[in-house]
Amino acid sequence: MTIDTNAFTLGPLEAGPPCCEPQTVIQVRNLSLHYESQAALDNVSLDIYKGCITALIGPSGCGKTSFLSAINRMTDLIPGCSVDGRILVDNEDIHHPKTDVQSLRRRIGMVFQKPTPFPLSIRRNLALPLNEHGVTQTKEVIVIIKKALQDVGLWDEVCDRLDAPALSLSGGQQQRLCIARALALNPEILLMDEPCSALDPIASGVVEDLICRLQGRYTIVIVTHNLAQARRIANYAAFFWVRERTGQLVEFGRCRHIFESPRDALTAAYVNGNRG
């Protein structure tokens, strides 16, 4: 894929620790998820490693997005959705009554499939969540905004029109703005739900490149339908499959193993394009 290098320039990125020593950040144990009485996920156990990119792959309706939403408890907002099992983030149970959902969601950023900028100015889009989390000093806010926009390569494109409406940006820029908005809160973990699928190929390439560069600094869990993309960017891959409308985890392992020497026949069929 050719990337128009003039389209953006990446800001200075600190190098993160290399992704070789698996250190668990998120432990998912026996996670099951129901919508009303319909099971959407059945008994999933999985470890997510620090600083790595973990791709969730599988056919539509296999529960990848549900799994992702369970990690930052967005599932709370879906009426009729119930979650069983344990999810530990940094060894803390996210369902513990003492866990504050808002600060949990600050630590775990999320990027959606479609770009979702607020109908505010570019600056305000980033400032609003910061203000909400107690960063109110104007100077401090602008420093963080600048850094976040540089991280996503948007600073040079918008630095002279920070007060323009965010909706005036192109689709790819909007998505990068949304990533910057999540990064501004300095999260440890980023959840991405098919962040490239609503973008054109060029913008998609730019965002993909950005995700690669975030590796190491953030723990990234990404849902993608694009197998080639998963192969390009992920360190680990988890393959989900759907049986009787219930999603389950079939195989989890290093990305290369999943794609080149899968243990499960179903995985092999899927990654080779024979199934799904």
Next chain:
Amino acid sequence: MPETIPLQTKQKIRDCTAQGLIYLAVLLVSAVFVWLLTDLVRGGIAHLSWAFLTESPHDAGRTGGIASILVSTLLILLVALITAIPLAWSTAILMAEFVPVESNFGKTVRFSLYVLAGVPSIVFGLFGNAFFSIYLGLGFSILSGGLTLACMLLPILTSTAEAGLRAVPDTYRLSAAALGISRTAALIHLIMPAAAPALTAGLLIGVGRALAETAALLFTSGYVDRMPGSLLDSGRALALHIFDLSMNVPGGDNAAYASALVLVCLLLSINILAMKLAYGLQRRKIMT
């Protein structure tokens, strides 16, 4: 010999007749309404002047102007809005953002407001007289009139606001939640501003309803056409002034025409503004 007429010709005749009748109906309706409007303008414009708006009525309204009437109208309107808006909008926010549509609480409140929307204005007048004027002892006053109107405006303000809030895309709520923003903050900084045009349009529709209202004010805010000194004074609303001049004051027709023209102009501009907001809203929705 109907058999000899081919089916197609018969159909054509039927189509033309239907079309003709529809055009005739439209012509009739337009003609009557143009008649009404020209009548109002012709009758009102002669008597209308700056002095008419700034002087108080004399001789039961036959001469003088409508200044005190306008002030009373405004005060009644303000009382109504200040009371109704907090109640209506908090109900709307609760219904749209916090309570599931199918919950018993939501159903009960919605049903109650639906019934309230159908209550005839004269019944509001009866209630206002019994409750505000007599039971609460507010007498015939701007306050009782305004509070009665507030009850009347609740359903329309609530339903327009709820519809406006529901039209705000869910992605805003979800991404705000994903950023760890509290629902209160999301509401204040994102959802209310996004719904502002709809809220304003609903507010304007409410203002229009309140200005047009007569029957509910007959025995709550009363007939006194003096400049009101306080909210506990009786004050005559503009619509009531028109009624009184035309029914009870022989020779008051000119002033009534002028007052009617003022009222209609006010209402038309408010309605046009509300419609502009609503159309703008639709256009924006198509763009994004």
Next chain:
Amino acid sequence: MQTDRLLTGVLRAGAVLAALVMLLILCFLLLESWPVLTGLSVFRFLTDASWHPLEGAYNLMPMLAGTLLASIGALILAVPLGIASALFIVFFAPLHLASIYKRLIELLAGIPSVVFGFWGLTTLAPLIGEWQPPGASLLAGVLVLTLMILPMITITAYTALAAVPKELLQNASALGLSRWGTVRGVALPAARTGITAGVILAAARALGETMAVLMVAGNVVQYPESVFDPVRTLAANIALEMAYAMGDHRSVLFVSGLLLMLLVMVLSAMAGLLEKRRYA
């Protein structure tokens, strides 16, 4: 989280208050009409010789008849005109004319009832009076009510017709149906529930309307023998007599208000059920 809980608390209080208004209205109407409802036989509203409240004669029937006649008359005129107007906007008018006419109707929906009444009083009633005195009559009331509910019927019928799926209409045309054939065979049946709901709401509006009818209908308590006879409606009666009514008389006025409200509530419940069925 704490602010969220505080906010929902405040909002809930507001919503409960708003919902209580309806209950309060019912309570006070019942409270005020209680002396008559318990003290007098309900049949007296049907069988008393006449409406002479000061002498204790409380026959409500002529006024109920006046109310129903005026509303039914207005519906007979306004329903065909309103539906024709809606059809004009959706199917028959050239585009710019449609939007102008729709604007006109929307603006007319905003004209207050007192202005309609005033116009009826100064223009319509004298005109009828020249032909068939006295002028202020059931006919004048019917005509003014027609003007008032026509925009409402037009707008609801328009909304229902515009919501008919385009594919349905295209399919009808593709089958070789003529324009009127499409309208009568496909569009009107598909929009039927919506239009009916609108008509029912308009009927409720007509029943409860006070000022316009009060100003033009002559306000004589009687069963009209022709459309040129003056009549008095229940709502107009309340407006006329509330100012000086005392004791039982006042209570009877509240009873008539209650009656009016029940009529209107039955109608709006019917409209509500229809709407629900449309979306079900």
